[in-house]
Amino acid sequence: MSRFALFLALPLLFHVGCGAESGDEDVDPLAGIQIIGDDLSDIPLRGASAAQVARFKEGDRLFDFVFRERDGLGPLYIRASCAGCHEGAARGPGAVQKMVLVEADGVTPAADQAALPYGNTMRPYGVGGATTLVQPEDDLVLKLSQRLGPPVFGRGYMEAVDDAEIERVAAEQAARGDAIRGRINRVVFHSKKNADEAFHRFSEGDENLIGRFGFKARVATLDDFTADAYQGDMGITSPLRPSELPNPDGLTDDAKPGEDVDVETVNAVADYMRLLEIPKRAPADPRGEALFVEADCAACHVPSLRTRADYPIAQLADIDAPVYTDFLLHDLGPDLADGLIDESASSTSWRTAPLIGMRHSTSYLHDGRARTIEQAILLHDGPGSEAAGSVAAFRALPREEREALIDFVRSL
Numbered sequence: 187m188s189r190f191a192l193f194l195a196l197p198l199l200f201h202v203g204c205g206a207e208s209g210d211e212d213v214d215p216l217a218g219i220q221i222i223g224d225d226l227s228d229i230p231l232r233g234a235s236a237a238q239v240a241r242f243k244e245g246d247r248l249f250d251f252v253f254r255e256r257d258g259l260g261p262l263y264i265r266a267s268c269a270g271c272h273e274g275a276a277r278g279p280g281a282v283q284k285m286v287l288v289e290a291d292g293v294t295p296a297a298d299q300a301a302l303p304y305g306n307t308m309r310p311y312g313v314g315g316a317t318t319l320v321q322p323e324d325d326l327v328l329k330l331s332q333r334l335g336p337p338v339f340g341r342g343y344m345e346a347v348d349d350a351e352i353e354r355v356a357a358e359q360a361a362r363g364d365a366i367r368g369r370i371n372r373v374v375f376h377s378k379k380n381a382d383e384a385f386h387r388f389s390e391g392d393e394n395l396i397g398r399f400g401f402k403a404r405v406a407t408l409d410d411f412t413a414d415a416y417q418g419d420m421g422i423t424s425p426l427r428p429s430e431l432p433n434p435d436g437l438t439d440d441a442k443p444g445e446d447v448d449v450e451t452v453n454a455v456a457d458y459m460r461l462l463e464i465p466k467r468a469p470a471d472p473r474g475e476a477l478f479v480e481a482d483c484a485a486c487h488v489p490s491l492r493t494r495a496d497y498p499i500a501q502l503a504d505i506d507a508p509v510y511t512d513f514l515l516h517d518l519g520p521d522l523a524d525g526l527i528d529e530s531a532s533s534t535s536w537r538t539a540p541l542i543g544m545r546h547s548t549s550y551l552h553d554g555r556a557r558t559i560e561q562a563i564l565l566h567d568g569p570g571s572e573a574a575g576s577v578a579a580f581r582a583l584p585r586e587e588r589e590a591l592i593d594f595v596r597s598l
């Protein structure tokens with residue numbers, strides 16, 4: 187991949203976040219939520235109560251809020267709002283650029299990462315003259331990659347899925363005779379503080395949680411992810427992540443002394459994502475769904491998983507959640523590898539992408555390299571890919587049937 191392409195997304199930084207609040211003076215609880223036809227990316231759960239809609243709107247406003255220096259942005263950051271990378275709760279336009287030293291094979295991370303003392307993430311903007319983190323100039327064997335902000339809609343359904351369901355699917359895959367063999371990413375709860383006891387009682391250092399969020403399933407819950415994104419992408423500290431990340435100037439704070447947002451803010455943003463509906467499906471070619479199963483897409487993109495009976499949002503408790511993922515890590519081979527390790531996820535493994543709201547994406551895979559759904563499917567292939575058999579089955583279909591399958595995926 188061209189390294190120049192990696193930087194294309196950055197100049198869009200200042201284009202986001204204005205306008206989402208324009209309906210706020212209105213007393214109608216649905217004001218400010220754009221309604222275009224009946225196909226929306228950013229709407230609350232069907233049947234949401236007035237209180238849930240109010241909570242949704244509060245979190246949506248915070249999600250779109252563009253932080254300034256005086257709000258605690260930085261010292262280093264990538265974008266100034268969540269919406270900058272998840273516009274309309276959907277994909278992009280913002281992305282995170284990554285760098286890692288790799289062995290000659292271009293896939294295995296090098297044992298010595300001393301040349302990148304501040305980690306793998308580029309943070310191209312700083313406030314108050316702070317030294318930013320970009321690609322080092324030395325002639326290093328660096329592998330560059332990008333992660334395009336994924337959609338965040340339907341994530342409440344994903345958080346609600348019962349652990350036992352994910353364990354069941356992992357066991358079923360382990361018993362298969364073919365290459366498909368997903369693994370759970372067992373992760374640690376990193377937050378210093380539990381955001382909301384109603385959702386879970388994890389506390390800092392708890393291990394063995396099932397990672398669900400992030401392209402490599404590195405985080406277990408939406409509040410932990412929110413605090414992580416505030417800190418890592420925006421330089422916004424919170425009681426869950428009270429420290430600024432290490433940076434070249436050794437800065438431990440920014441223009442706003444101490445923690446930049448409170449627990450309530452983290453909770454409100456997490457609740458907004460929990461309350462986001464799965465976008466409406468489009469009508470699709472009726473043959474597509476059966477072909478999706480026949481080509482083994484459904485082995486990884488599991489159409490439905492049962493949610494916990496005790497999930498605090500009633501609409502999401504004890505239902506079949508149409509998430510089209512197994513939350514498991516799969517080795518898709520060296521072509522998609524990024525050289526990065528997230529908890530127990532290797533360079534070549536990725537969490538099965540949830541096929542949710544596909545009509546709201548214009549590019550696919552973690553870095554957006556696929557411009558069409560067909561390209562995304564073909565790029566699952568490669569030496570050692572667990573999905574090679576499924577791609578072969580797809581290729582073997584007559585063109586009309588391939589199109590019906592693609593049409594079904596696009597309709598989700």
Ligand code: HEC
Nearest residue numbers: 264265267268271280282333334335399400401415416419
């Ligand atoms: C600079 C771009 C950027 C910003 C700003 C950003 N994100 Fe993200 N977001 C990403 C990327 C890239 C990923 C995938 C991360 C990974 O693989 O670890 C992601 C993943 C997520 C996920 C997991 C989705 C899934 O299905 O795995 C959630 C939830 C999320 N972000 C919420 C937020 C919230 C809330 C904020 C603001 C506090 C925010 N993000 C700010 C780029 C961004």
Ligand code: HEC
Nearest residue numbers: 481483486516536537538539550551552562572573576580
């Ligand atoms: C072995 C498990 C596995 C199988 C089988 C599989 N996939 Fe995937 N799929 C994945 C993983 C993992 C990703 C994420 C890859 C990435 O982000 O780079 C993915 C990503 C995708 C995406 C991109 C989604 C997005 O939002 O970017 C589409 C579309 C997709 N798969 C469709 C299919 C179809 C159709 C089939 C059957 C022909 C299929 N997959 C078979 C594991 C699988």
